[in-house]
Amino acid sequence: xxxxxxxxxxxxxxxxxxxxxxxxxxxxxxxxxxxxxxxxxxxxxxxxxxxxxxxxxxxxxxxxxxxxxxxxxxxxxxxxxxxxxxxxxxxxxxxxxxxxxxxxxxxxxxxxxxxxxxxxxxxxxxxxxxxxxxxxxxxxxxxxxxxxxxxxxxxxxxxxxxxxxxxxxxxxxxxxxxxxxxxxxxxxxxxxxxxxxxxxxxxxxxxxxxxxxxxxxxxxxxxxxxxxxxxxxxxxxxxxxxxxxxxxxxxxxxxxxxxxxxxxxxxxxxxxxxxxxxxxxxxxxxxxxxxxxxxxxxxxxxxxxxxxxxxxxxxxxxxxxxxxxxxxxxxxxxxxxxxxxxxxxxxxxxxxxxxxxxxxxxxxxxxxxxxxxxxxxxxxxxxxxxxxxxxxxxxxxxxxxxxxxxxxxxxxxxxxxxxxxxxxxxxxxxxxxxxxxxxxxxxxx
Numbered sequence: 001x002x003x004x005x006x007x008x009x010x011x012x013x014x015x016x017x018x019x020x021x022x023x024x025x026x027x028x029x030x031x032x033x034x035x036x037x038x039x040x041x042x043x044x045x046x047x048x049x050x051x052x053x054x055x056x057x058x059x060x061x062x063x064x065x066x067x068x069x070x071x072x073x074x075x076x077x078x079x080x081x082x083x084x085x086x087x088x089x090x091x092x093x094x095x096x097x098x099x100x101x102x103x104x105x106x107x108x109x110x111x112x113x114x115x116x117x118x119x120x121x122x123x124x125x126x127x128x129x130x131x132x133x134x135x136x137x138x139x140x141x142x143x144x145x146x147x148x149x150x151x152x153x154x155x156x157x158x159x160x161x162x163x164x165x166x167x168x169x170x171x172x173x174x175x176x177x178x179x180x181x182x183x184x185x186x187x188x189x190x191x192x193x194x195x196x197x198x199x200x201x202x203x204x205x206x207x208x209x210x211x212x213x214x215x216x217x218x219x220x221x222x223x224x225x226x227x228x229x230x231x232x233x234x235x236x237x238x239x240x241x242x243x244x245x246x247x248x249x250x251x252x253x254x255x256x257x258x259x260x261x262x263x264x265x266x267x268x269x270x271x272x273x274x275x276x277x278x279x280x281x282x283x284x285x286x287x288x289x290x291x292x293x294x295x296x297x298x299x300x301x302x303x304x305x306x307x308x309x310x311x312x313x314x315x316x317x318x319x320x321x322x323x324x325x326x327x328x329x330x331x332x333x334x335x336x337x338x339x340x341x342x343x344x345x346x347x348x349x350x351x352x353x354x355x356x357x358x359x360x361x362x363x364x365x366x367x368x369x370x371x372x373x374x375x376x377x378x379x380x381x382x383x384x385x386x387x388x389x390x391x392x393x394x395x396x397x398x399x400x401x402x403x404x405x406x407x408x409x410x411x412x413x414x415x416x417x418x419x420x421x422x423x424x425x426x427x428x429x430x431x432x433x434x435x436x437x438x439x440x441x442x443x444x445x
Contacts, residue, residue: 010299012312016291016320019284019328031336033385034278034317035226035249046201046230053205058212064202071177076213078179078195083188086181094182098153101375102189105157108377113161113396118405124412128405133163136215137399138207138241139192140222141171143199145276145310147180154379154394155221156190162399167192168217170207172199200224201231208235216241221394223247223381226278244398245383245391250275251282252369253338255329255351256294258287260344261365266297268342269318270311271370277313282336284321284329291320330354337388340369359388410443417443 017030035042052060058076066072118128139155142148152169159167169192171183179197187195196214198206204224210216219242220232229248236243252272254265269281285291298315302308323329326345333341334356341358345351348363355361359382362369373380383391408416417440424432 007296007299009295010302010312012302012315013295013298014315014318014320016288016295016322018322019332020322020324030319030321031332033249033251034280034314035229035385039230042226042230043234046227046234049201049227050205050208050231050234053202053211054209061198061202061206061211061213064200065173065198068200068202069173069175071173071175073173073177073197076196076198078184078197082178083184086179086184087188089181090185095185097375098149098182098186098189101150102153102157102186104375104377105153105379106161109158109161109379109396114400114402122412122416124409124415126407126412130403130405132401132403133165134218134399134401135164136166136168136217137164138217138220139167139169140203140207140220140224140228141169141183141187142222142224142228143172143174143180143183144225145307147171147183149180149182149186150374150380151222152183152186152192153190154381156187156192158379158394158396159221159399160191161396164399166194166215168207168215169195170198170203170214171195172203173197201227204228204231204235208241219243219399221381221398223250223384225249225276229384244381244394246385246387247381248384249278249280250340251280251338251384252340252342253282253284253333253336254342254344255326255333256283256285256287256290256344257326257346258285258290259346260285260290262290262293262297263301264365264368265294265342265344266301268369269294269298270301270305271368271373272340273311273314273318274305274307275310275314277310279314281314281318282321282338283319284323284332286323286326286329288322291322295320326351327354333358337383337386339382339384339388340372342367342369357388359383359393413439414443 114131116130118126121127137159141151169187171179173179204220206214207217207220221244226248229246232243233246235241250272254268256265265283272279272281283294305311337357339359342362343351344365360372360378372378379394381394417436420436421433
C-alpha cells in the first residue's frame with residue numbers, strides 16, 4: 001500500500017518545485033527571503049522608533065513598551081528581588097541543562113580565543129597585535145512568542161571569556177511586567193552585570209544611544225525579528241554603535257539524498273518554521289520519493305505541533321526543491337548563504353568542501369540543528385538573510401578589539417625608513433616623507 005499517495009497533505013506544506021525547469025526570474029523568487037517584501041515599511045517604522053528614543057529617552061521607552069508589549073513599567077532594570085524570584089521559579093532540571101550547555105559553549109569558545117602575538121619584521125622593527133575586550137557590550141535576548149534563555153548563554157559566555165568590563169542585557173517584559181525567569185537565571189550563570197526589561201527596536205535604541213536608565217554600549221549583539229535586525233543595522237550605519245551582524249528571522253536549508261530520514265528532515269524544517277511567520281526553510285534533494293515522504297511527514301508532524309499556526313505561516317514562503325544532482329544543491333546553497341545548513345547525506349563530511357558560505361553546518365542524520373541551538377557548544381547567534389557570505393557567527397573575538405603595535409629603534413628607522421620616504425613621495429604626501437626622513441638623518445648622525 002502506498003501510504004504517501006493516500007495521505008492528505010496539509011495545505012501549508014509547499015509543493016515540490018523542479019529547479020531545472022525554472023527560469024532565472026523564478027529561481028530568484030524561489031530564494032527570496034520573506035522579509036525582503038516588507039523591507040521598506042520596516043525601515044520607516046524602525047527609523048521612527050529610533051528617533052523617538054534618541055529624542056525623548058526613558059519617556060519614549062515607557063510609551064513604546066506600553067504600545068508594543070502591553071505593559072506599563074516604572075523601572076526597566078531587573079532588581080535583586082526579581083532575580084531571587086527567578087532563581088526560585090526555574091526547575092532544577094532546566095537549571096542543570098543550562099549549566100551543562102554553558103560548560104560546552106565555554107569549552108568550544110575558549111579553544112578559539114584570539115591570542116596576542118609579536119614579530120620582528122626587520123632588524124630593529126618589532127610589530128605586535130594585542131587583544132583588548134570591548135569595554136561595554138549590549139546583548140539582546142528575544143522573548144516574544146518564545147523566550148530564549150539559550151541566547152543569553154550564547155552571548156553571555158563569550159562576553160565573559162573576552163573580559164568585557166560591563167555586560168548589559170535587554171529582553172522583552174512579560175505581560176505581568178517581569179522578565180522571563182529562565183533568561184534571568186541564564187544571565188546570572190554567565191555573569192551579565194545588568195538586565196533591562198526592554199524589547200524590540202526600542203531596546204536596540206536604548207543600548208545604542210543611552211538613556212537616563214540604560215547605558216550606551218560600544219557594540220550590540222543578538223538575534224531578533226526583522227524590526228530588531230533593522231534597528232541594529234540603522235544604528236550601525238549611523239556610526240552610533242557597532243553590531244555583531246545582521247541576525248534576523250531564522251532559516252535553515254537542508255540538502256538530502258535518497259536515503260535520508262524523512263521524519264528527521266521534516267522535524268528539522270519545522271523546528272525553524274516555528275520560530276516565527278517570517279522564518280524560512282528549504283529542502284533540496286535529488287530524489288522525488290524522498291521529497292514526497294518529507295511532505296507527508298510535514299503534514300503529520302504539523303497536526304501535533306503546539307506552534308503549528310506559526311509554522312504554517314512560515315511554510316507559505318518555504319521551498320521543497322527537486323535538483324538533478326547534489327552538486328547543483330550545493331550551488332544553490334552557496335547562492336542562498338543559509339544561516340543553518342544541514343547535510344542529510346550518507347557521507348556528509350566528504351561534501352563539506354563544497355560548502356562555501358553558511359552560518360553553521362550540521363553533518364549527518366544524528367545532528368539536528370536544534371542541538372546547535374542549545375547545547376553542542378557552537379554559537380547559535382548567526383548571520384541571516386544572506387549575510388553569511390561575509391559575516392561569521394558570534395565568537396569571543398566578536399567581543400574584542402585587536403590593536404596593532406609597532407616599535408622601531410634607530411637601527412630600525414635606518415633599515416626601513418627609506419621605503420616609507422619613497423612611497424610617501426610617490427603619493428604626494430611630503431609631510432609623511434619628512435616625518436620619516438628627519439628621523440633617518442638623526443639616526444645616521
